[in-house]
Amino acid sequence: xxxxxxxxxxxxxxxxxxxxxxxxxxxxxxxxxxxxxxxxxxxxxxxxxxxxxxxxxxxxxxxxxxxxxxxxxxxxxxxxxxxxxxxxxxxxxxxxxxxxxxxxxxxxxxxxxxxxxxxxxxxxxxxxxxxxxxxxxxxxxxxxxxxxxxxxxxxxxxxxxxxxxxxxxxxxxxxxxxxxxxxxxxxxxxxxxxxxxxxxxxxxxxxxxxxxxxxxxxxxxxxxxxxxxxxxxxxxxxxxxxxxxxxxxxxxxxxxxxxxxxxxxxxxxxxxxxxxxxxxxxxxxxxxxxxxxxxxxxxxxxxxxxxxxxxxxxxxxxxxxxxxxxxxxxxxxxxxxxxxxxxxxxxxxxxxxxxxxxxxxxxxxxxxxxxxxxxxxxxxxxxxxxxxxxxxxxxxxxxxxxxxxxxxxxxxxxxxxxxxxxxxxxxxxxxxxxxxxxxxxxxxxxxxxxxxxxxxxxxxxxxxxxxxxxxxxxxxxxxxxxxxxxxxxxxxxxxxxxxxxxxxxxxxxxxxxxxxxxxxxxxxxxxxxxxxxxxxxxxxxxxxxxxxxxxxxxxxxxxxxxxxxxxxxxxxxxxxxxxxxxxxxxxxxxxxxxxxxxxxxxxxxxxxxxxxxxxxxxxxxxxxxxxxxxxxxxxxxxxxxxxxxxxxxxxxxxxxxxxxxxxxxxxxxxxxxxxxxxxxxxxxxxxxxxxxxxxxxxxxxxxxxxxxxxxxxxxxxxxxxxxxxxxxxxxxxxxxxxxxxxxxxxxxxx
Amino acid sequence: xxxxxxxxxxxxxxxxxxxxxxxxxxxxxxxxxxxxxxxxxxxxxxxxxxxxxxxxxxxxxxxxxxxxxxxxxxxxxxxxxxxxxxxxxxxxxxxxxxxxxxxxxxxxxxxxxxxxxxxxxxxxxxxxxxxxxxxxxxxxxxxxxxxxxxxxxxxxxxxxxxxxxxxxxxxxxxxxxxxxxxxxxxxxxxxxxxxxxxxxxxxxxxxxxxxx
Numbered sequence: 037x038x039x040x041x042x043x044x045x046x047x048x049x050x051x052x053x054x055x056x057x058x059x060x061x062x063x064x065x066x067x068x069x070x071x072x073x074x075x076x077x078x079x080x081x082x083x084x085x086x087x088x089x090x091x092x093x094x095x096x097x098x099x100x101x102x103x104x105x106x107x108x109x110x111x112x113x114x115x116x117x118x119x120x121x122x123x124x125x126x127x128x129x130x131x132x133x134x135x136x137x138x139x140x141x142x143x144x145x146x147x148x149x150x151x152x153x154x155x156x157x158x159x160x161x162x163x164x165x166x167x168x169x170x171x172x173x174x175x176x177x178x179x180x181x182x183x184x185x186x187x188x189x190x191x192x193x194x195x196x197x198x199x200x201x202x203x204x205x206x207x208x209x210x211x212x213x214x215x216x217x218x219x220x221x222x223x224x225x226x227x228x229x230x231x232x233x234x235x236x237x238x239x240x241x242x243x244x245x246x247x248x249x250x251x252x253x254x255x256x257x258x259x260x261x262x263x264x265x266x267x268x269x270x271x272x273x274x275x276x277x278x279x280x281x282x283x284x285x286x287x288x289x290x291x292x293x294x295x296x297x298x299x300x301x302x303x304x305x306x307x308x309x310x311x312x313x314x315x316x317x318x319x320x321x322x323x324x325x326x327x328x329x330x331x332x333x334x335x336x337x338x339x340x341x342x343x344x345x346x347x348x349x350x351x352x353x354x355x356x357x358x359x360x361x362x363x364x365x366x367x368x369x370x371x372x373x374x375x376x377x378x379x380x381x382x383x384x385x386x387x388x389x390x391x392x393x394x395x396x397x398x399x400x401x402x403x404x405x406x407x408x409x410x411x412x413x414x415x416x417x418x419x420x421x422x423x424x425x426x427x428x429x430x431x432x433x434x435x436x437x438x439x440x441x442x443x444x445x446x447x448x449x450x451x452x453x454x455x456x457x458x459x460x461x462x463x464x465x466x467x468x469x470x471x472x473x474x475x476x477x478x479x480x481x482x483x484x485x486x487x488x489x490x491x492x493x494x495x496x497x498x499x500x501x502x503x504x505x506x507x508x509x510x511x512x513x514x515x516x517x518x519x520x521x522x523x524x525x526x527x528x529x530x531x532x533x534x535x536x537x538x539x540x541x542x543x544x545x546x547x548x549x550x551x552x553x554x555x556x557x558x559x560x561x562x563x564x565x566x567x568x569x570x571x572x573x574x575x576x577x578x579x580x581x582x583x584x585x586x587x588x589x590x591x592x593x594x595x596x597x598x599x600x601x602x603x604x605x606x607x608x609x610x611x612x613x614x615x616x617x618x619x620x621x622x623x624x625x626x627x628x629x630x631x632x633x634x635x636x637x638x639x640x641x642x643x644x645x646x647x648x649x650x651x652x653x654x655x656x657x658x659x660x661x662x663x664x665x666x667x668x669x670x671x672x673x674x675x676x677x678x679x680x681x682x683x684x685x686x687x688x689x690x691x692x693x694x695x696x697x698x699x700x701x702x703x704x705x706x707x708x709x710x711x712x713x714x715x716x717x718x719x720x721x722x723x724x725x726x727x728x729x730x731x732x733x734x735x736x737x738x739x740x741x742x743x744x745x746x747x748x749x750x751x752x753x754x755x756x757x758x759x760x761x762x763x764x765x766x767x768x769x770x771x772x773x774x775x776x777x778x779x780x781x782x783x784x785x786x
Numbered sequence: 787x788x789x790x791x792x793x794x795x796x797x798x799x800x801x802x803x804x805x806x807x808x809x810x811x812x813x814x815x816x817x818x819x820x821x822x823x824x825x826x827x828x829x830x831x832x833x834x835x836x837x838x839x840x841x842x843x844x845x846x847x848x849x850x851x852x853x854x855x856x857x858x859x860x861x862x863x864x865x866x867x868x869x870x871x872x873x874x875x876x877x878x879x880x881x882x883x884x885x886x887x888x889x890x891x892x893x894x895x896x897x898x899x900x901x902x903x904x905x906x907x908x909x910x911x912x913x914x915x916x917x918x919x920x921x922x923x924x925x926x927x928x929x930x931x932x933x934x935x936x937x938x939x940x941x942x943x944x945x946x947x948x949x950x951x952x953x954x955x956x957x958x959x960x961x962x963x964x965x966x967x968x969x970x971x972x973x974x975x976x977x978x979x980x981x982x983x984x985x986x987x988x989x990x991x992x993x994x995x996x997x998x
Contacts, residue, residue: 073828075835077842082813084839086832110873162913570869570909617912624912664951 057121060094061128063087063107071132074109079116097121107132111140136446140494142524146532146564146577147245149183152238152261160573160615160626167233169658170671170732171709173766176229176236177258181675182656184577184611184628185243185256188677188705189649191743191757193218193227196649197243198581199607199634200255203543204558207258208250209236210341210379212395213457215433219349220371220401224746224757225315230347230373232298235329237263243611244560244579245534248485248501248518249439249451254540254558254583262343262377265294265331274300276730276768277307293332300325313760315353318412319368323349337389338382345375354408358748358755359420366406366414374398387443394436403427416468420749422594424468434458447497452486461544477547480508487518495524507541507555514539514555528569534562542587546598550590554601557584571618573626578610586638591687591694596640605636605644625659640685642694648744651677651705669713671732677705682744686751697751702742709734725773732766735759813840814850814981821857827864834858838881848892849981851885855898862905875905893933894983900925900942922946937975940968941989948993958997965993 063074070091077084078097085095087109097103100121105128108114112132119126134140151161165179172178177195180186187196194202207217209231219227238261246257266285274281283298305320325347332340352368359365379393406424409415416424439453459479466472487501501518518536525531539555546553564577586603589596615626632652637644646652658673684698711732717725735741740762745754817836824830834857841850855878862874882898889895900922907918923946929939944965950956969990977984 073831075838077835077839080843082809082836082839082843084835086828086835089828110877164913570867664953667953 057097057100057123058094058125059085059097059105059119059128060125061092061130063091063093063109063130063132065112065132065134071109071112074107074112074130074132076130077106077108079104079106111135111137134494136491136494138447141447141491142495142497142522142530144497144499144520144522144532144534145530145566145575146520146522146534146562147560147579148240148242149180150238150240151179152240160575160613161239163237163239165660166236166239168660168669168671168711168713170673170711171656171658171675171707171734172673173228173709173732173734173764174233176231176233176239176260179658180239180241180258182626182628182658182673183241183243184575184613184630184654186241186630186654187649187651188654188675188707189743190226190705190741190759191224192221193229195241195256195258197256198579198609199605199632199636199647199650200558200581201647201649204253204255204540205258206250206253206256207260209260209343209377209395210262210393211249211391211437211439212377212379212393213252213433213435214375214395215397215431215459216373216375216399220369220399220403222351222369223367224743225760230345230375231260232327235262235327235343236260244581245518245520245536245562246538247499248487248503248516248536249453251455251483251485251503251505251516251538252457252481252540254538254556255581262341262379264339264341265291265333266296269294270772272770272772274768274770277310277766278302278304278768293330295330296328298325298327311761311764313353314758315355315760316364317351317353318366319350319352321349321351323347334380334382336383338380340380341378343375343377346373348372354412356755357407357423358746358753359423359750360407360417362410363415363417364408364410364412365423366404366408368404370402372398372400389441389443391439391441392437395434397431397433399429399431399433401427401429403429421468422749426464426466428464428466430462432458432460447489447491449489450486451488453484455481455483455485457481457483459544463545475548477509477544479541479544481541482506482508497522501536505539505555509547510541510552510554512554514557529565529567532562532564532566534560534564536560542598542601546587546589549587549598549600550592551600553587553598554585556586556601556603558582559584569618571616573613573615575613576610577612579608581607583607583636583638586636588637589639591640591689591692594687603636603638603641605634605638607632607634607636607650609633623659623661625657628656630654640687640694642685642696645683646681648680648682651680653678667715669715671711671713673707673709675705675707675709679704680744684745684747684751684754698745698747698754702744703740705741705743706737706739707734707741708736708739710736725771728770730766730768730770734764735762738763810840810844810847811981814853817853818981821853824857824860827861830857830861830864834861834877834881841881841884846888848885848889848895851881851888852895852898852983855879855882855885856901859898859901859905863908868909871905871909875902878902878905891932893929893936894938896925896929896932897936897938897942900929900939904946935971935975937968937971937986937990938983940964940971941986944968944993945989948996958993961993962997965990965997969994 063071065071072087072089072091074087076093078099081099083095083097085093087093103119103121105117105119107130109132113135150159151166152159152163167174169179169182181188185197189196195205196202197205207214218229221227240259242257250257266287269285269287271284279300279302281300285296287294302323308317308320327345330342334340350370354364354366357363357365375397377395381391383389404426407415407417435457437455439451441449441451443449461477463475464472483503483505485503490498499520503516506513516537516539520534522530522532538558542553542556559582561580567574583605585601587598588600588603590599609632612629617624632650634650635644635646655676661670663670679701681701683696685694686697687694714729717727741759742756744757746757747754817833821833824833834854837850837854841854844850858874858878862871879902882895886895903918903922903925907914926939926943944961947956947961947964972986
């Protein structure tokens with residue numbers, strides 16, 4: 037017995053003393069690159085090691101027999117190996133497979149700029165950049181004009197992208213199309229966007245090659261995502277030389293829903309009294325604007341959002357007439373616009389997700405053109421009766437969209453869905469003698485789309501999409517394929533390619549036409565190189581765009597009426613973007629440059645020419661600096677565009693053709709803008725109110741900017757088309773109560 | 787004989803259990819010594835892996851996960867290219883959540899959570915200050931409430947304030963009183979075991995030295 041006991045004791049001690057196995061080896065990935073920092077662990081034991089910078093490891097295991105070795109590393113799939121521990125040494129080559137994750141995988145960035153707070157390589161701007169760009173003046177599209185691809189156009193609103201017209205850019209809020217994104221056009225003045233930049237948390241500005249989920253835009257898609265629940269309830273007040281406003285945002289106690297309301301009244305009379313305008317205002321612009329929002333979390337990942345908006349604005353001005361000396365051209369406008377957007381996204385079982393959205397809007401314009409004499413009496417001049425007319429436009433628009441998404445392993449995803457777009461435009465023109473011409477165009481566009489994301493590895497991704505559309509008005513159907521690819525060249529660099537066909541209906545104002553019209557078409561080819569670190573972004577992009585079936589007009593009784601789809605054109609160029617938050621201390625800046633070579637023959641152009649909205653060289657420099665001592669944010673921007681061509685195209689009834697009565701090139705465009713934001717409350721503990729004071733000056737050097745020429749009807753006289761004022765100064769204060777809305781308020785310029 | 791055998795049998799079991807806890811204490815002690823000496827990001831990550839291995843075996847102990855998370859955060863603080871810090875913060879968060887599941891409402895754990903929020907902020911301070919700066923401060927407050935005698939939330943706060951410009955309500959004027967308060971707490975703090983968190987002195991000394 038004694039011996040037996042002894043043997044047990046010996047056995048126990050032997051089992052602890054001699055069971056030691058040395059495990060050595062190297063951890064690599066499937067490209068034979070070492071995986072530094074990989075963890076090796078014997079299951080249910082303390083034994084293990086971390087791979088060194090060359091992927092090598094060495095450790096002692098004290099257990100015996102069959103054991104499980106777990107090898108894991110961030111970004112790789114964890115593997116388990118069964119190993120036999122029996123003393124001595126085990127040599128183990130270990131190979132890990134990369135996990136395809138959002139952080140490690142390549143992102144398709146060709147043709148798109150993202151402004152959001154997501155940590156993605158595509159996000160070259162943050163959402164706050166949209167409002168802190170000095171030349172942006174608090175307008176959503178303002179900051180985008182400092183990015184490559186967009187033109188510096190000052191005489192009319194919209195984004196003119198890569199040789200395209202403003203109408204070739206479409207805007208989407210939470211997935212659905214927005215009609216009348218800008219205030220109604222006013223001759224020679226760029227209207228502002230209707231929506232406050234503060235209601236958006238994410239912006240994707242596509243300068244080409246965009247996803248099959250979107251359509252009806254030949255050049256560009258501007259995709260805006262509205263904000264989710266606020267962090268806290270708050271109230272805010274704003275006062276400036278342009279407007280007065282107040283708002284309230286209430287977050288429910290369970291933090292699952294919120295509602296808010298804002299009202300804003302703007303009146304430019306005081307500002308125009310100080311800053312002399314080119315136009316002689318009979319009625320300075322006045323606007324009332326009210327918006328409502330409601331957001332509710334429907335589940336962990338589900339969210340229902342409503343945003344409603346109503347605005348009414350009016351203005352009237354005169355300008356010296358070119359047609360008759362000592363007389364003035366008069367323009368007046370009253371606009372009412374309502375917009376509702378309801379969107380719902382929800383995650384379903386089995387990695388399905390759906391996004392549904394509906395938007396409805398109405399727009400009413402009452403516009404009147406006329407003439408006045410020196411004493412400001414309305415007059416009707418013989419021979420110039422055509423200058424007196426009224427336009428009454430009423431539009432109703434609806435857009436509905438449903439997208440279903442199924443996620444597969446490793447980021448692979450399939451999206452498909454449908455979109456319906458309805459528009460009903462009623463235009464009445466009443467000419468000088470009281471005769472009214474009525475026109476009503478109803479259009480229904482139905483679309484089906486599908487898109488597949490394919491991630492072959494972390495380094496290679498592709499997106500295949502197709503979109504089919506049917507237009508009831510044109511009674512035509514199109515099918516548009518889209519493909520994009522991205523390949524990771526290194527840890528920080530990647531290359532992307534994109535190709536796609538894009539169709540767009542002729543604008544409704546060209547309907548009805550002399551002959552049936554068909555879809556206009558553009559084909560995009562894009563190649564991009566991008567290198568990103570956490571504080572810098574470098575981008576180089578080259579593109580080629582081919583236009584077909586553009587609208588041509590014919591002159592009928594002195595009016596240009598759409599007659600065919602025989603127009604065509606192309607655009608090519610390259611663009612450069614550099615953003616740097618690192619190399620100059622405390623300074624954040626970006627530089628962009630675009631080279632554009634484009635020609636087109638459309639509308640009344642006599643031949644293919646570089647259109648008057650296309651500058652060959654466009655560049656911007658944007659700088660931001662926070663001066664801690666002064667609690668002030670300083671923003672500076674410089675925009676440049678080389679001289680655009682200008683044309684006066686006249687119709688010759690003898691040859692039945694148009695010709696250039698005048699043509700040339702306008703001077704180069706320069707604009708230096710500057711904005712200061714003073715935040716006295718910053719850093720204060722629990723402030724009851726938080727104030728931001730803003731001073732911004734556009735065109736601080738008072739440089740003369742010419743956008744083109746206005747011509748008299750007979751083409752005999754011309755006048756420079758210049759901004760309403762050379763320089764503009766804005767002063768305002770924004771105060772929020774209850775919550776520190778520093779970032780929000782920082783540059784609420786308008 | 788039977789009794790002797792039975793006695794021996796129990797003795798072996800006791801010895802095994804004792805050896806087990808001794809092994810745990812020994813391994814932790816060894817790691818804590820290595821932690822005190824660690825100077826590089828790679829060493830911190832190695833320690834994090836090592837603490838995690840202990841944690842995965844000792845399923846009822848929160849300290850190994852706590853240290854595994856802590857060393858991983860410090861790895862994140864030490865790497866030069868902060869672009870990779872999000873992934874590190876993700877891992878640290880996973881580990882601290884495991885500690886949290888074992889030991890709920892723990893002040894020390896809230897401190898590490900605050901450090902993780904600060905790490906995420908460092909990836910892009912300009913953009914993330916609002917979200918993660920606020921979260922970090924909130925977690926420090928939470929740690930204070932969970933254990934008012936814990937000096938470590940004060941160490942984090944004093945350090946944060948010291949590095950915040952005076953114009954934003956930071957600097958010596960606000961950091962020093964917090965450090966002074968923390969030093970008092972640290973001197974009075976009763977350690978539950980040699981393995982429990984005891985850090986804070988370095989942070990207080992730094993602030994007190996710089997703010998003389």
